[in-house]
Amino acid sequence: MREIRPGVWFVEGENRGRYPFAHSLFVDGEEGLLIDTGVGPALESLVPKTRQVVLSHFHRDHVARNHLFTAARFAVHQADAPGVENAEHFYRFSGLSQFNIEAYWRMVSQIKFMPTSIDRYLQDGDLLDTGRHSLRVLHLPGHTQGHCGYLFEEYGFVFATDIDLTAFGPWYGNPVSDLEQFRSSIGKLRALKPELIATGHSMPTAKNIDSKLAAYAEVLDRRDQKILNAISEKPLTLAEITDKKFVYKRHNGQEVLRYFEEQMVRKHLESLVRIKMVTVTSDGLYSATN
Numbered sequence: 001m002r003e004i005r006p007g008v009w010f011v012e013g014e015n016r017g018r019y020p021f022a023h024s025l026f027v028d029g030e031e032g033l034l035i036d037t038g039v040g041p042a043l044e045s046l047v048p049k050t051r052q053v054v055l056s057h058f059h060r061d062h063v064a065r066n067h068l069f070t071a072a073r074f075a076v077h078q079a080d081a082p083g084v085e086n087a088e089h090f091y092r093f094s095g096l097s098q099f100n101i102e103a104y105w106r107m108v109s110q111i112k113f114m115p116t117s118i119d120r121y122l123q124d125g126d127l128l129d130t131g132r133h134s135l136r137v138l139h140l141p142g143h144t145q146g147h148c149g150y151l152f153e154e155y156g157f158v159f160a161t162d163i164d165l166t167a168f169g170p171w172y173g174n175p176v177s178d179l180e181q182f183r184s185s186i187g188k189l190r191a192l193k194p195e196l197i198a199t200g201h202s203m204p205t206a207k208n209i210d211s212k213l214a215a216y217a218e219v220l221d222r223r224d225q226k227i228l229n230a231i232s233e234k235p236l237t238l239a240e241i242t243d244k245k246f247v248y249k250r251h252n253g254q255e256v257l258r259y260f261e262e263q264m265v266r267k268h269l270e271s272l273v274r275i276k277m278v279t280v281t282s283d284g285l286y287s288a289t290n
């Protein structure tokens with residue numbers, strides 16, 4: 001753990017927070033507050049201090065150790081709550097119901113789904129209090145419908161969770177993910193002009209934050225362009241575009257990764273059709289407009 005501001009502790013996830021782990025944030029106070037539980041076994045030391053667990057969204061790498069915090073109250077945005085509370089909704093939100101679930105859990109090396117009872121359903125702008133600090137809920141949808149970051153106004157600090165500033169770029173591979181919302185959420189963060197930012201999969205930084213957010217958003221533009229270049233040569237189906245691996249460098253033999261890639265490609269195509277840069281025929285062939 002590292003105290004990045006007085007009473008605000010960055011808790012580094014195993015393997016530097018790489019999936020299937022994620023960084024957390026712990027906030028001191030009489031009502032000690034933990035954001036996300038995907039760090040790994042190191043979280044056990046925080047159990048006695050934690051009275052509130054606030055979840056950024058329903059993904060397993062952010063909720064995997066909820067079960068440790070039996071005495072804490074849980075909160076999550078109302079849009080993602082069903083994916084934490086109920087297995088059926090988790091599999092529907094994630095799109096994983098069509099796969100061999102046992103094989104999926106082995107592939108991602110995660111703890112299997114366990115339901116969590118939610119005590120508070122969050123909305124944008126809600127204030128959370130620990131008795132020492134207060135932080136504001138930032139609804140940042142796109143990654144998931146209920147994805148949230150958390151703003152410490154007194155420090156100009158944002159914990160942006162899975163607007164994660166990694167080189168991979170934005171991830172929006174669930175059926176409930178939304179590409180245009182993701183673009184808007186990045187813009188919302190840029191408008192805040194934070195002085196310090198940390199995420200669920202990258203380390204805290206105070207340097208060139210706006211440039212980092214801009215570069216992160218540009219990944220989406222590059223994916224658009226790769227798709228446009230491909231279908232400018234000849235019309236292609238969704239499956240043919242997916243096979244070009246514009247998002248993941250490889251997904252051969254990994255049905256789940258191919259599914260996530262297809263979901264993301266589909267969202268780009270739908271966006272490009274809406275702005276009339278792409279047309280689609282009745283038999284599912286996509287081509288770039290002239």
